[in-house]
Structure formats: structure tokens, C-alpha cells
Amino acid sequence: MMGTANKSESKKMSKGNRDLVSVEEAKAGGNVEGGGPLKKGPWTSAEDAILVEYVKKHGEGNWNAVQKHSGLSRCGKSCRLRWANHLRPDLKKGAFTPEEERCIIELHAKMGNKWARMAAELPGRTDNEIKNYWNTRIKRLQRSGSPIYPPDVCFQLMNGSEDNHMGTLPTGDTHHHDLLQGDSIEIPVVELNNLLNSGYLSYSPKFLDIPPSSMLKQGVSSSHTYDILFPTMHPLKRLRESETLFPCLDGSVSSALPVFNHYMDYTCDMKAAESLNFSSSFDQDLNTNDQLPFGGLLGSHALLNGNSSSSEPISGAMKLELPSLQYSETQPGSWGKLASPLPSLESVDTLIQSPPTEQTHSGCLSPRSSGLLEAILYESRTLKDSRKNPPQETLDISVMPDVKKRLPMNPCGTDGDPNSPLGHSAASVFSEYTPVSGSSIDEHQSVETMLGCDAMPETVDQDPSHYLVKKEISSQIDFTRPDALLDLCWFGHRNEH
DNA sequence: AACCATTACAACCGCCTTTCG
DNA sequence: TCGAAAGGCGGTTGTAATGGT
Structure with missing residues (x-):
């Protein structure tokens, strides 16, 4: 709040006594006519009075002129803020209803x-x-x-x-x-x-x-989404405002x-x-119920982040700025071979949102090659088709040896849908950037854990059929694809029927 | 009573956008 | 058209008040 230079002053000027400052002191406290340093810290009632008076005379705006005209030793920004947040006559006071x-x-x-x-x-x-x-x-x-x-x-x-x-x-x-x-x-x-x-x-x-x-x-x-699911990536500045096109599917x-x-x-x-x-x-x-059917511990990051603290629950509002792993255009076909040593799922974001430009090494059309909209629509159709003709296999671990290693429980040798406009990528996230060391959860279990397959089936998920369903789901999800998470849901959806 | 954690609030900072000369 | 100034916004931090142990 207060600038460091004024901290001591601010401390001295508690809420109780700062209102006692006179108008003259308020004007002289910093500088008159903008000579000295601008005052920071809590506003006094005298300063408020000056500002109110000024606005009455001159109206809002031109805040930098406040200092000149009123002698108030506050910067224009500060004045504007004070007015907008506290002095405006139309402000409601009190708690939110x-x-x-x-x-x-x-x-x-x-x-x-x-x-x-x-x-x-x-x-x-x-x-x-x-x-x-x-x-x-x-x-x-x-x-x-x-x-x-x-x-x-x-x-x-x-x-x-x-x-x-x-x-x-x-x-x-x-x-x-x-x-x-x-x-x-x-x-x-x-x-x-x-x-x-x-x-x-x-x-x-x-x-x-x-x-x-x-x-x-x-x-x-x-x-x-990935903040939620992958909450421990090193922070970088998030894109200030990402406006993303995303189609609404029927539902x-x-x-x-x-x-x-x-x-x-x-x-x-x-x-x-x-x-x-x-x-x-x-x-x-x-x-x-501190154990969840998903295989993670409630209040734990174990879900996908075994090396993160379990003391804090993952919460949707968790403010985590993820590194922007910009997909390197110099690495064509490197879905799953991420350049950054520690990319985040922002990378998935990037990948999913990126305009199509190339095909993946597997020949699958990636979102880059066909666009997210198409991808989604395609997957939507696929989903509908799948309801009619349940897919035999979907998990393509052949293109992702790492995943292959980590999914020994996979009962199905699978091939990804080569026609999917969504190519590979998510596997890289799961395989490369799930908990690595010092984790409370074996990294080999990361995917299983996420799927809730092999982890603690007896704790919450008492229903064996439910467990089997999850098994089936896990075996059918192609984590080499960026839409693996979609699959997660979609399988979930399928299993409702 | 002392200590600690949490809450509520106020204000500043830095960045971005808009306006204006 | 361009650069500076002003304004706006979101994030962050600091502090007093409050509540719990």
C-alpha cells in the first residue's frame, strides 16, 4: 500500500489520528504548488476535503491539475483513485448485500x-x-x-x-x-x-x-483449466487477456x-x-471424505502434482500464472516434444488455441492444421458416432513411449484416431510434466492417479462397476492427444449412457 | 492477556489504452 | 503520424480490526 518511503509515516498516522490533520497541514504536508515529493499513504480528511472542493469547482478529470490548483500533494492518479473509491457522492457504503x-x-x-x-x-x-x-x-x-x-x-x-x-x-x-x-x-x-x-x-x-x-x-x-489441474508450474506473466474462440457444442x-x-x-x-x-x-x-474417487487426495495436489504441497487444496480460483510455453514453430511436429524444460499446461492452451499450420509427425491433424473449431466439431461427431459404434481402442501409446512405459496397466493396444483434427500433445504434458521427484505420488502413477484407476479404489469408490468404468476410460484415452482431457469428459459422458 | 491467523480495506504500482498537441 | 500525458485497469501489498486458541 504505502510506498516504502512513507511506511513509517503511514504507521504513525493511524486511522485514528490521521483525520486530525488540518487543511493547511494537508496542503503543506507534502508540497505546495508541486515542488516537493508527493505524499503517499492514507488520505486524511483534510485532504479529502480539498479534493472534494476541487472536484466541486472543476469537476472530475484532469487529475494532475489537482495538485497545482489545490496544493494537494498527491499525484493525479492518487486523487482519481481517492475520488472514485471513496469520495464520489454516489458511492454506496457498507457491506455488500x-x-x-x-x-x-x-x-x-x-x-x-x-x-x-x-x-x-x-x-x-x-x-x-x-x-x-x-x-x-x-x-x-x-x-x-x-x-x-x-x-x-x-x-x-x-x-x-x-x-x-x-x-x-x-x-x-x-x-x-x-x-x-x-x-x-x-x-x-x-x-x-x-x-x-x-x-x-x-x-x-x-x-x-x-x-x-x-x-x-x-x-x-x-x-x-490447467491452473486447476496443474497448479505448480513456475509463474510467468499470463497473457493479459486471452480472447479465445471456442465453439459451443450442443449439450x-x-x-x-x-x-x-x-x-x-x-x-x-x-x-x-x-x-x-x-x-x-x-x-x-x-x-x-478426504480421499476421492479420482484417486487424489482432497486438498492435495496429488492429482497431477505429486511433488507439490498437499497442505493447500487445489482451488479453482488459485491464482497461478503459468509459463507461456510458446509452441516453437521451429520444432515442427514436435507435439509431445516440448522445447521448454518445464512447460506448463499453458502450452496445451497454446497448442489447442493455436491456428493450424502443420501436421504432426504422426500424420494426425493437429489443431494447428485444422483449427479448434473443426477439431471440436469433429470430436463432437466422433462422440456421436462412438455412441453408435463404441470404439474398440483409442489409446495410442505407440507414439508415446514414455506414456507407454507409464501405463503398464493399459490393457489395450490402441491407435489414436488418425482422423482426429486434434493431434498429439497432451501426453507430453502428462508424461513430461507430471510430478517428477520427491513426490508423494509415484510419477508412474500420475496418469493412473489422475484417472483414479489404480489409486485407492476401495476408499471412496466402493462401487466395483464404477471402478471398472474408470479402468475402461483410462484405457481408452489417448494421452498423446491434446484433447485427452476432452476424452476424459467424453468418456465420462459416454458412461452415463 | 498474549499470540496468531484471518478478514476487510485502502492505497500503490506497473502496464496498457486513449487522448491530445 | 508520432510521442507524451492522462486515464484506466488489474494486481499486489500493507495495515488495522477481529476472532480464535
Whole structure:
């Protein structure tokens, strides 16, 4: 908050006494007429008075002139912020109402961290307020391992995307037209990201149960997905705002419901959930069911990150900036041969989102060669076909010796679908960048663990048939393909039928 | 009562975009 | 057209207040 140069001053000037500063002191405290250093730290009531007076006279804007005209030793930015966040007469004070909280949650599900836009939807509230509220809430939810979004918000969002192909909430409020308008199929990736951040995937215990359509709607390609699933990559600056094209596939509402059925067992933010009449049993689940059918430990990163701490639950909102493993154009056909020594799943992001330019070494069309839209559509068709003619084999470990080694349980020699527009790649992530050393989970188990196949079938997943289903799933997923995660879901979907 | 953890809030920083001369 | 200034935004940090042990 305070600049380091003013820390001591700020400490001295506690909330209790800083209001005692007179206007003269406020003006003289820093500099008059912009000579000395600008003051930082908490604003005094005198400074506030000066600023209010100034705005009354001159109106908003031209904030840098405040210092000149009023003698206030604050920079223009600081003045603007102070005015916008505290002095504006139309500001609402006090805690957020349940309605506002609800609105924030929905807006965040739609917009992501677009605090200013969210603030525009909430009259009298500032972006800073909303941001603080959200961050606090996220921390709370992270600790409790609860979903970030209430189920009904996700449901609305997905339902909305169904309706308008935009992945937006059909909330009925008319002020979201900016998101609703347009005739493209573009879905702001933030919406997808945030659905994924919802925590329905964050622990992934029910990952396999998520219908593919739901999964797709939730944005499988989003970076946040991988934040959730692969939370321990070294941080780099995330792309500031990735607007990703992602098609909406058909997917019935009913197919999405089971997800919520599962997760209604988990709780949401206790406070918000209570205010919004959400069920709240997740805490209990946390205490009693610390082992999950997915093979991971609840509250553990063991899911795919055995070498990460298990002290913190994976939470959808976990803010992890992943390294941008930019797929090297100089390495054609190197799906699965990633250049970076430690790429993240952002790389998968990149791969999936990248425009098609080349074919993979296996001859399969990669997303690069045919585009994500085509890929998705293709896979959609494949899925439909598969329902009619269940595939015999899908796991192609032949092209991924590493995976081959790591999947000794694979009962099927499989061939990837050479016609799939989605080529190989995900295997690299699974094989290369899953836990390596010092892990609590044997790296060889990483994939199995993720699939919940060989890990702890007796703990939660008591149903042997369920276990077998997962076995089948694991054997049919081609981790050499970037859409392996899609497969995960799709198999999950298939197994619902 | 002391200590610690958490929460809520305020403010700054850096980057990006827009505006203007 | 270009560069500087201003404005806007999101991320981060620091601190007081509060609650629990």
C-alpha cells in the first residue's frame, strides 16, 4: 500500500489520528504548488476535503491539475483513485448485500477479473471494493476447498451459453447486452475460465462424470483449466487477456445436471451460500471424505502434482500464472516434444488455441492444421458416432513411449484416431510434466492417479462397476492427444449412457 | 492477556489504452 | 503520424480490526 518511503509515516498516522490533520497541514504536508515529493499513504480528511472542493469547482478529470490548483500533494492518479473509491457522492457504503454478492458472483463467472466492468454493473460500488471482496472470498473458498461458483451460477452460465451461444448468463438483466450481442460464436474465454474455476473441476474427483458438452462449455481450453489441474508450474506473466474462440457444442441441460448433483454435496462460500440458500456440506465432506474417487487426495495436489504441497487444496480460483510455453514453430511436429524444460499446461492452451499450420509427425491433424473449431466439431461427431459404434481402442501409446512405459496397466493396444483434427500433445504434458521427484505420488502413477484407476479404489469408490468404468476410460484415452482431457469428459459422458 | 491467523480495506504500482498537441 | 500525458485497469501489498486458541 504505502510506498516504502512513507511506511513509517503511514504507521504513525493511524486511522485514528490521521483525520486530525488540518487543511493547511494537508496542503503543506507534502508540497505546495508541486515542488516537493508527493505524499503517499492514507488520505486524511483534510485532504479529502480539498479534493472534494476541487472536484466541486472543476469537476472530475484532469487529475494532475489537482495538485497545482489545490496544493494537494498527491499525484493525479492518487486523487482519481481517492475520488472514485471513496469520495464520489454516489458511492454506496457498507457491506455488500446478498443481492450484490450474488451479482458479483455471476458477473465474475461471466467476465472474470474485469473489476471495472463489474463495478459498472453495480451502481455505487467500486472496482476496488469488488476486487477486494472477491479476493477475500476466493481465499476463503480456497481454504475450504469449496467451489468458487455456486452450482446454479454455473448452471445458468452453461444454460445461457446454450441459449445464445455466447456462454453468458441469461439472467434477464438487460445490462449485459454487451456480452449478449453479436452473432458470432465467440465465447469470452474468461467465462469459460471462470466456470472452470468454479471448483467443479478444481478437485476433479468427479471429473470423469462431467459430460463432454458441459466440459466444453466450461472451456476445456482455458488456461485456468490447467491452473486447476496443474497448479505448480513456475509463474510467468499470463497473457493479459486471452480472447479465445471456442465453439459451443450442443449439450443438453440434463446432461449437465449430474455435475451439479455431485457438487451440491459440496458447499459454496459459506457466507454467500447461506445467503443464497445453497447447501453447505462441503466442510463435512472435507473432513470425512478426504480421499476421492479420482484417486487424489482432497486438498492435495496429488492429482497431477505429486511433488507439490498437499497442505493447500487445489482451488479453482488459485491464482497461478503459468509459463507461456510458446509452441516453437521451429520444432515442427514436435507435439509431445516440448522445447521448454518445464512447460506448463499453458502450452496445451497454446497448442489447442493455436491456428493450424502443420501436421504432426504422426500424420494426425493437429489443431494447428485444422483449427479448434473443426477439431471440436469433429470430436463432437466422433462422440456421436462412438455412441453408435463404441470404439474398440483409442489409446495410442505407440507414439508415446514414455506414456507407454507409464501405463503398464493399459490393457489395450490402441491407435489414436488418425482422423482426429486434434493431434498429439497432451501426453507430453502428462508424461513430461507430471510430478517428477520427491513426490508423494509415484510419477508412474500420475496418469493412473489422475484417472483414479489404480489409486485407492476401495476408499471412496466402493462401487466395483464404477471402478471398472474408470479402468475402461483410462484405457481408452489417448494421452498423446491434446484433447485427452476432452476424452476424459467424453468418456465420462459416454458412461452415463 | 498474549499470540496468531484471518478478514476487510485502502492505497500503490506497473502496464496498457486513449487522448491530445 | 508520432510521442507524451492522462486515464484506466488489474494486481499486489500493507495495515488495522477481529476472532480464535
